[in-house]
Amino acid sequence: MxxxxxxxxxxxxxxxxxxxxxxxxxxxxxxxxxxxxxxxxxxxxxxxxxxxxxxxxxxxxxxxxxxxxxxxxxxxxxxxxxxxxxxxxxxxxxxxxxxxxxxxxxxxxxxxxxxxxxxxxxxxxxxxxxxxxxxxxxxxxxxxxxxxxxxxxxxxxxxxxxxxxxxxxxxxxxxxxxxxxxxxxxxxxxxxxxxxxxxxxxxxxxxHGCVPVGGKRTITRSKDNIIYEIDGIPVLEVMKDYFEDDWQNQWNKMSLNLCLGFKTPEHIRQGYEEYIIRYMMGKDDQDGHVTIQSDVRDGTDLWLVRRDRELxxxxxxxxxxxxxxxxxxxxxxxxxxxxxxxxxxxxxxxxxxxxxxxxxxxxxxxxxxxxxxxxxxxxxxxxxxxxxxxxxxxxxxxx
Amino acid sequence: MTKSIENNASPEAVDLARLKQENYTLAQQVKRLIKAESKQYEYQEELDAQLKEYKKLNELNKKINATLDIRKIFALTSEYIIYNLEYERVIFFEQFEYTGSYTVCAHDGYYNHLEKSAIAELVINEDDPFLLPLQEGNEYLICKADSDNKDLAEYRSKLLTNEYLIYPLCPHKRPHALLAVGNSAENSGFYRRVSEDKGELLGIDNLVGLLNSAVENHILFTTMETALEQKRQAEAKYRGIFENAIEGIFQATPDGRFISCNPATAAILGYETPEEVIENITDIEHQLYVDPKLRNVLFEKMRNRVDVKNFEVEFFSKDGSKRWMRLSTRPFFDEKGEILYFDEIFQDITERKQAEEELQKFNDELEKRVAERTEELEKIRAELELQNEELQKTYQELEVETADRILTMEKLREKDQLMIQQNRMAAMGEMLGNIAHQWRQPLNVLGLKIQQLGLSYEYGEFSKELLYANIDKAMEIICHMSQTIDDFRNFSMPDRVKSQFSIDQTIVKTCSMIEESFRENCIIVDVNIGGDLQVNGYPNEYSQVLLNILMNAKDALLERGICDPLITVASWQENGRAVVTITDNAGGIKDEILGNIFDAYFTTKNLGKGTGIGLFMSKKIIENRMGGRLTVRNVTGGAEFRIEV
Incomplete structure (x- = not known):
């Protein structure tokens, strides 16, 4: 055979x-x-x-x-x-x-x-x-x-x-x-x-290979996979300080340089790193929100993170x-x-x-x-x- | 965050304030760090792309330098443009030397079969206004997606690109080639956009710089190769001429030594090889020239820069024999104007010279013979002059004789006219005779009828019925007599045109006209016709012939006193022809005159009775007018005339 x-x-x-x-x-x-x-x-x-x-x-x-x-x-x-x-x-x-x-x-x-x-x-x-x-x-x-x-x-x-x-x-x-x-x-x-x-x-x-920059922040307004406010501040206001002047037209690539980290849930923390990372896939300037690819809730802690080549x-x-x-x-x-x-x-x-x-x-x-x-x-x-x-x-x- | 810390604050508050300040500073630094990092990644990506581009450009440069094949260079470059500069489409145009127009010699990025075909056939005319900016020195033509320049926009559909750049290669007044790169509207989003941004153009600019060198090298190489090939061909041609020429060709120095010579030189001078000539003849003036002075004449001409052509001299051959040569020379001078060496081409004309001499001898001989012959001819001419004088005399005599003959002919013609007139008169006499015979009997009857009326009246037998009966009979006879006149008149009128007519009817009609005359003379006319024979001809003239023969027969029968005079007329068809014979029993025609009876003016009749024209005219009518035959022969008891038509 x-x-x-x-x-x-x-x-x-x-x-x-x-x-x-x-x-x-x-x-x-x-x-x-x-x-x-x-x-x-x-x-x-x-x-x-x-x-x-x-x-x-x-x-x-x-x-x-x-x-x-x-x-x-x-x-x-x-x-x-x-x-x-x-x-x-x-x-x-x-x-x-x-x-x-x-x-x-x-x-x-x-x-x-x-x-x-x-x-x-x-x-x-x-x-x-x-x-x-x-x-x-x-x-x-x-x-x-x-x-x-x-x-x-x-x-x-x-x-x-x-x-x-x-x-x-x-x-x-x-x-x-x-x-x-x-x-x-x-x-x-x-x-x-x-x-x-x-x-x-x-x-x-x-x-992943990302590391937090700065301290813990909190989502204060959101719906499903949309985030409106962090620490009571419109999310795009928070982000713009980290981006160059033309950030609004270069969102796709700009947002790669700063992403969101959420504490890894307890039930999977043992098999993973400290944070789960989310990319801000889209933004809406009119509505003042960003979109990620999974759901969040108000009160969720988050950290701004950046990629680290060594990591x-x-x-x-x-x-x-x-x-x-x-x-x-x-x-x-x-x-x-x-x-x-x-x-x-x-x-x-x-x-x-x-x-x-x-x-x-x-x-x-x-x-x-x-x-x-x-x-x-x-x-x-x-x-x-x-x-x-x-x-x-x-x-x-x-x- | 810059507010000052109050002096009376607690240490904890001071620490807290300091920490907040530090935290703020740190946060600002992080923001700057993130921005810097973003910028770094952005530059890094650009740098990486540029490095990759340069690396590939360097590789392309190496490949291009390894070849001088322009098509290969363009193919390699096309690949580089599409895969590294990331334009969707590329076309190379090369100028066609003879027309000046630019035709596509390489293209890439067109994957649709129809698009490929369309691009392959694209031609840009040299004088197309579209190219004018390049001819005026512009570095490139650019048509962006939003360009509205008419000339540029027109080429969008030709190049099948919505945005494009065109660079001249070897950018002189007439660029050797053109490079077009661009993108279709459909796919431009995924390719390098056509833009005037210096950063965007850097890649293509670098490439064009490289290509210009490559194309110039190619042109230089091609030109050099062409020149070398032409030189090689010229040398081969010269070598071929030199080696195979039948003329002697050599180079020699003024002091009389050969530098080089061809095989024909050796052969003409009686040597085996050119080397043997060079080795053995070291003093051309004395070894070669039969008359050395002529060499000095030749050199004098060359020094005076006179083209020496067709100079004829006598050379010694190797065996000492003399041979005539015709030569041409071309001298080469040094800086001082002295003859350095000279080329000479010569031809052995000994045979021609000999031929000329023989020709001269022949000419001399010929001249001598011509002189002799001229003398003879002079004698003959004198004799001929004498003969000519005699001939002149004879001619004058002939002229007189001819005039006499013409006069005689005139007289004869007058005689002919007279005879014809006589013949006509005789015919008319005969015709009147015939009419008289035809009328005699009806006149008798008419007389009797009139007399009957008188007698019947005298005897009391006159009646109205008898009167009208006799009037009717008299009118009938008069009508018959009138008809007879019509018949004879029609008969005497010549036919103007040919017509189809019946032989038999013509025989019957002719016989009816002579019926009474013959009956009076007891001549029986036996008519034996064979059917309805139709011929094409002249019926009245045919009838005249019949009448003529019948009347001759009647004359012969009466003259010879034949007891039972009989004329037999028969007709039948034979071999597609109508044959009529008229036979009499008058004893025939004497053999000695049988051959003459159709001659003009020949007659056997008594003087004043026959004209000698009747049978002559009959023969003319049958044979010349109707294409038939009229013959005569003797048969038992008489003569037989035979008419075939």
Whole structure:
């Protein structure tokens, strides 16, 4: 009896022609995996391409294998980190021990609680005892994680909950449209999801690398994921002291340099750092509020935090340790990597950034197929609790 | 936070105030730190992008320097522009030497098949007003997304870009090439925008500087290669001419030594190789020239800068024989104006010279022979003059004779006219005779009818019925006689045009006209016609012929007193022709005159009876007018005339 196990290959292209780029990346992935008919395909690409043409060419090259993915600010593969408007990475997987079933929810709008229920319903046929993990690739401009997770977990009814990993699709700071991919479909304001089942395990590591600047502050007015006031002062008034004069037009990047830290809840503090970080995804000058990607309540303590390159470097090593604690000396079958856009070229020099990722890849294992993208938000469990993160790297190794 | 601490405050209050002050200061420092850090990251990202760009530019420079292939340079640069300068589209135009227009020689960033085809065929005319600013020295043309310049905006659709930059490469009055970069409206958000911002233009400016050098190198290289190739070809051509020429070509010094010579020089002078010539002839003046003085003449001309061409001299060959040469020289002078060396081209014209000499001999011989011949011809001419005089005399005599003959001919013609007139008169006489015969019998009847009226009256037998019966009969006879006149008149009128007519009807009609005359002479005319034979011709003239032959037969029968005179007329068709024979039993025609009876004026009749024209005219009518044949032969008992039409 021949045991195939799992084989994966990753291809990559920066060709400007979407048709050519998709074809090149898919062919490279299949060549590396030795596959002609993949069981499943992950795709991450940046938004400069005509997305539909890109996915069409990948589907054609991978014989119409089930496909899920989303747009990112850049892509990560083995030893390659590209943050440009034109790059695509494709991972093809063949396995007789793992199953990949995909589903999607479109037109979620801001009602992510409903989206959670809908997604659970879509996944219902594939829910089974051997489910290993769920990968969520959601729109990064209109996503509120907490209501989504609550409704999703409630509908799935699993205890402990099914581990959820993933990232929020991004659009290279244009704040116009992110894309999600599900088989032939390319859409925005939706969720693409993959549920992995079968014989296999998953190990992961999560780390941010932010440090508080100044003392504790308190949210004094908020609603769901919107913050109006901190310490009784309009939130934008608080923030403007930290930004240059043109902060209002440069919010996307300015807000990367100053984010919000919340005390990590007691039930997960043991498995995580002292603070959970939130990126201020959007602002409304008229209404005077900022938006984050999870819910808060009035009276919640918060700290203004900034990224620290040294902490980030150390955090990468921590991720490696977290994964290796589980995998031991075993080599992962493949890795999915969700890296915050705030940890890329906006903070590191090109060489530093590449070296940082290479170092992590080397620690996890030589030649391990690796695919990831720069996100507008990361999802990964702390202990058994699924959580949303900003400014983190969520690295998931399937072994 | 700068309010002063009161002097009477407690130590704790002082500490608290100080701490607050420090906290405030610290907070301000943190804010500055955050701002500084933001700025640092921003600069760092820009610096990183620039460093990456320079690094790639450096790599491009190395690649470009490794090739002089302009197409490869443009292809490498296109890739750099799209992947590092991050413009969506790039086109290189190269000037077409012959037309001056710029055609696309490389492009990238156009992925749609139709767009690719459209761009590949794009041509910019050298005199397009669009290029005027570049010809006036502008560094580049820029069309931004919001530009409304008409000329620039027009090229948006041609370049398939909404915003673009065009740089001249090797920017002289006529740039060797043009570089266009730009973005489509649809995708410009994801590419480097076309802007006049110096920072944005820095990358493309640097690249254009690099490209200008590369293109200039390419032009220089191409020009040099072309020049080298032309030189190589010229040398090869010269070498080929030098080695293969049939003329002797050499270089020599004024003191009479060969510097170099070609194989033809050796061959003409009787040597094996050019080397042998150079080695053996060291004093051209005395070794080569049969008359050394001529070499001095030649040199005098060269010193005076006179082009020496087609100078003919005699050279010694290696075997001592003399050969004529025709030569041309070109001297080269030193700074002092002295002849340094000279090129010479010469041709062996010995054979031509010999031929000329032979030709001269031949000419002399020819002149001698011409003189002799001229003398002979003079004699002949004198004889001919004599003959000519005699001929003149003869001619005059002939003229007199000819005049006599013409006079005779005139007389003959008058005679002919007379005979024709006689013939007509005879025919008219015959016709009147025939009419008389035709009328004689009806006149008798008419007389009897009139007499009958008188007698019947005298005898009392006159009645109205008899009167009208005799009037009716008399009128019938008169009508018949009138018809006879019409018949003879029609018969005598010549036919003007050919017409289809019946031979048989013509025979019957002709016979009816002579019926009474023949009956009176007891001549039986036996008509045996063979059917309705139709021919194309002249019916009246044909009838005249029949009448003529019948009348001749009648004359012969009466003259010879034949007892049972008989004329048989028969007709039939034979080989598509209508044949009529008229045979008599008058004893035939004497053999000795049988061949003459159709001659003009030939007659056997008594004087005043025959004209000798009838049969002559009959033959003319049948053979010349109607294309038939009229012949005669003797048959048993008489003569037979045969008419074939």
């Amino acid at each position: 021949i045991t195939m196990g799992t084989s994966a290959g990753v291809g990559y292209s920066e060709h400007r022609d979407p048709t050519q780029a998709g074809k090149n990346a898919a062919h490279m992935a299949m060549e590396k995996s030795g596959s002609t008919q993949p069981d499943f395909v992950f795709v991450f690409a940046t938004v400069g391409y005509n997305q539909q043409e890109l996915i069409r060419s990948i589907r054609a090259a991978t014989s119409g294998a089930p496909l899920s993915g989303c747009s990112g600010e850049g892509i990560i593969t083995r030893e390659i980190v590209a943050e440009t408007n034109f790059c695509v990475s494709v991972m093809v997987i063949n396995s007789d021990e793992l199953r990949f079933n995909n589903a999607c929810v479109k037109e979620t709008g801001r009602r992510t609680d409903i989206a959670g229920e809908q997604l659970a319903a879509e996944l219902a046929p594939y829910l089974s005892a051997d489910n290993i993990a769920c990968f969520i690739l959601a729109d990064g401009l209109n996503f509120d994680f907490d209501p989504f997770l609550a409704s999703f977990e409630k509908a799935v009814q699993r205890d402990p909950p099914l581990p959820v990993f993933g990232g929020l699709a991004s659009d290279n700071w244009t704040s116009r449209k992110t894309y999600q991919y599900h088989n032939d479909d390319v859409f925005s304001e939706g969720i693409a999801c993959v549920i992995m089942s079968g014989k296999g395990n998953i190990a992961w590591g999560i780390n 980030i470097r150390n955090g990468m090593q921590s991720i490696s340790r977290q994964i290796k604690e589980k995998t031991g000396s075993g080599k992962p079958k493949f890795v999915l990597h969700f890296e915050c856009v705030g940890r890329g070229k906006v903070i590191f020099r090109e060489d530093e950034k590449i070296e940082l990722i290479r170092s992590l890849q080397k620690d996890i294992g030589e030649d391990v197929p690796w695919i990831g993208f720069y996100t507008y938000g990361e999802i990964g469990p702390i202990t058994k609790f699924n959580c949303f993160h900003n400014f983190t790297a969520v690295v998931t190794a399937v072994y």
